Amino acid sequence: MSNDSEAPSQIGTRLGYLFKHAALRLQELHDQVLAPFGIDARQLGVLLVLTGQEPPSQHQVAQRLGVDRTTMVALLDTLEDKGILSRHPHKQDRRRNVVELTEHGKDTVRRATQASDEAERSLLSPLSPPDQKRFRDALQLIAH
Amino acid sequence: MSNDSEAPSQIGTRLGYLFKHAALRLQELHDQVLAPFGIDARQLGVLLVLTGQEPPSQHQVAQRLGVDRTTMVALLDTLEDKGILSRHPHKQDRRRNVVELTEHGKDTVRRATQASDEAERSLLSPLSPPDQKRFRDALQLIAH
DNA sequence: TATTGTTATACTCTATAACTATA
């Protein structure tokens, strides 16, 4: 007696569809605000792993981002070429490459993070401030 | 005076990271529950476009999913080979292929949608029922 | 001329396998 005759399963109400399109919109916003820094959202993700903690090895960076260590090589090559980070052999274990932000890298991360904050605010702007907080908390809960 | 000395921008709190990982978890849940039907989450998305409305052309299906029409061909080939849908030339415009669910396809969609509902419930289970509703509404708002 | 479906091709992203060096 309710809505049996309506479309029972609109694609636009599925979580998978909604996640994909929310991520696409956020991607576009990031493309815009990060362009001045010469990096994209994914590269900022790499840089965020390098901030506020003991400089990790390449392998550790890859693990924290959930990508293969072979994929990490080109990713770091690009950022090293831009002068954003540097690689040095680990003192005690010379198999490892310690990855560190340069001064320019630290400055880039700081400013790019502010730009990313702006992109996130823009995405969440249809929600009231308390709803924004609830949404973020809920997303953090289900994403683990 | 607040948290300047703490990690200022943990990767695990960024919306992009959270969307990616929430989508990954949902993908895994879908892989499990959809396996009995021989389709994956993406293919179910195609089928959902075909339900509850005038049978669309291949091009229309592609547009609604936001993929190129050349990409649609192989996607539909697979589902047609499984006997889930059929293609017929449009009566008035024979350039078009009208895409329709078969009886088996309709049954598959109905049962696969229930399985997908279960996957979504599972993903949202850390939230209280009212929070689940709020999260879904918020996501729909920001995804457009 | 423009559009739909199709195929061939190329590009992007990523992982697997194999190699070097270090442990």
Added chain:
DNA sequence: TATAGTTATAGAGTATAACAATA
């Protein structure tokens, strides 16, 4: 033997270009 970084290679997924049929 095992691990970290690197390179070469292959696979999945996707779009662009070109073509045939149709409008």
